Amino acid sequence: MKDDDTRIKFDSEEELIDYYCSKPHPKAFTPSIVIVMLLCSLVGGIIGMELIVKFGLSTNSSIIGALIAVIVGMLPMKFARKFRNIHTQNLVETAISCATFGAGNVLMVCVSIIWVFNKPEMCTGILIGGVIAFVVDITMMYWLFDTPLMGADEAWPIGIATAETILAAAEMGKKAKLLIGGIAGGIIGTWLGLPMDIIGVCGLGNIFALTAFCIGLIMNGYWPTWFGYSLGDYYVPQGVMVGAGMVGLIQAIILIVRKYKGRSKTETPKEELKTADSTFIEPEESELTVEQENELLGEKDEKTGHIYTRTTKQMTQTFVRGIILYIIGAVIMALIGGIAAEMSEGMLVVWVIYAMAAALISEILVGISAMHSGYFPAMATVIIFLVFGIFIGFPPHALAFLAGYTACTGPAFADMGYDLKAGWILRGRGRHVKFELEGRRQQYYAELFGAAVAVVLVFIFYRSYFLAGRIPPVASVYKATIDAGVNGTVLRQILLFAIVGAVLQLISGLKRQIGILFAAGLLITNPIAGVAGLIFLTFRYFIEKKFGDEGRKNLNVVSAGLIAGAALFSFCTNTFKLVSTNSKKG
Structure with missing residues (x-):
């Protein structure tokens, strides 16, 4: 390894990582x-807001942020040297990613829902x-990451892609060549209209969960052609997600209960961790807080051997905290927003409890889908809770607030999971x-920083966007759902197909998540992606079988x-579209 002021060369990825981990972790709030x-x-x-109002979508900007930091690190200036550090x-990528999703998918969608009601x-x-x-x-993601429910060793495909990009830029070896070839293929394939993002995800995620996801994409996309009607006409996707989601929730509860019952057997002392897993490194005791000591008493997954840095007790405490915090948020929203008077x-009381449950369950369902497939059916989960909210009898404005509150949980949860996976x-x-643990904490600060920027931008600009008629399209979908209402037939259809989702999820178990991922595929219209994904999964199977771990x-x-x-x-084409459109208006 050669180390000087301008360039560091490494002989392997492990050497690179160990070198930067031997230095103090960068602080998120360092001025530069x-x-x-x-x-x-x-x-x-800004791009997140523009994309959500113009195209109804946002874009993952993690890799963009990483590349910007890499470019800054290449500048021949003293302040730029710290940006050569992969951490x-x-x-930087954590902050920009949160700001993009937070401003677009989260807050602009939230406030637009009540705006379309002319309130x-x-x-x-x-x-x-x-x-x-x-x-x-x-x-919640900061607290839940690397628990038995949200393990750091799970797929989190976008996080892997971001980390590999950063490592390849620093290493510049064989991996860099493979990554550059993949990037070129991704650009060319996307330009040709191929779903290269889903194809890439199928090379990283759980093969069983992704197969179910792709089958769901194919069924939902081609069903009208095959049979002359849409699965959505009979609420099949929503029903399957409800059933799979409820069973998944029960499975998570059972996991917690089992961990508690066998705690004396499953909780591993630090001395045993050092012998059972060579990756465990004993830190200096004098530098540890009580919280860090508890975090280091990890629990080992019997199947994979992964040792979690968050215990079952901490996971349970997180859910309790989440329930309390979401209740407080719902009460504040109801009082300030004025729906309490309606x-x-x-x-x-029922609305507050239901809003809390919808927010908590939605983020878990979205998080699990993102963890395994790289995609999350955030809009679909909001509609599911809206449908049941209509049956309960909430007034229209209360339903709009419910949709806005639920829409704010899930996208940022999943996005931070990707960022923490990259950091891990x-x-x-x-x-x-x-x-x-220290790096995870600094990422949390960076995430909050990006969130603060998103909040300020939306508070300043949302009225000018909406007064100009630039409203996220999804707001009209939510309003149409509320205005239409539902009847007993719809409820029966949802419950009927919930059985299908429940059975699939029950068979697959909590780890594979076949039921939830199949439902996620049914909620998205992209059949070509399903076909391409299955082809690539087959290719992946034979590659792994023939060449093994390498x-x-x-x-x-x-x-x-x-x-x-x-x-x-x-990112680049959408940004170009925005610039060209705005220049024409000007």
């Missing part, structure tokens, strides 16, 4: 890092409640426990490149 995070977050937040780059005076209330849900959502005291890989996949590692890098290429192409 704050400046770069601020500029990136402003750009990401500094990780902080601008209620916007401040729903936005304040949305901000609370947004921040709680981020915090309901009786009893109905208000860059920090040595758990080899440096104390460094991992083939799997190389395929992971190429797959990460495909995702990165698709993200770069989409």
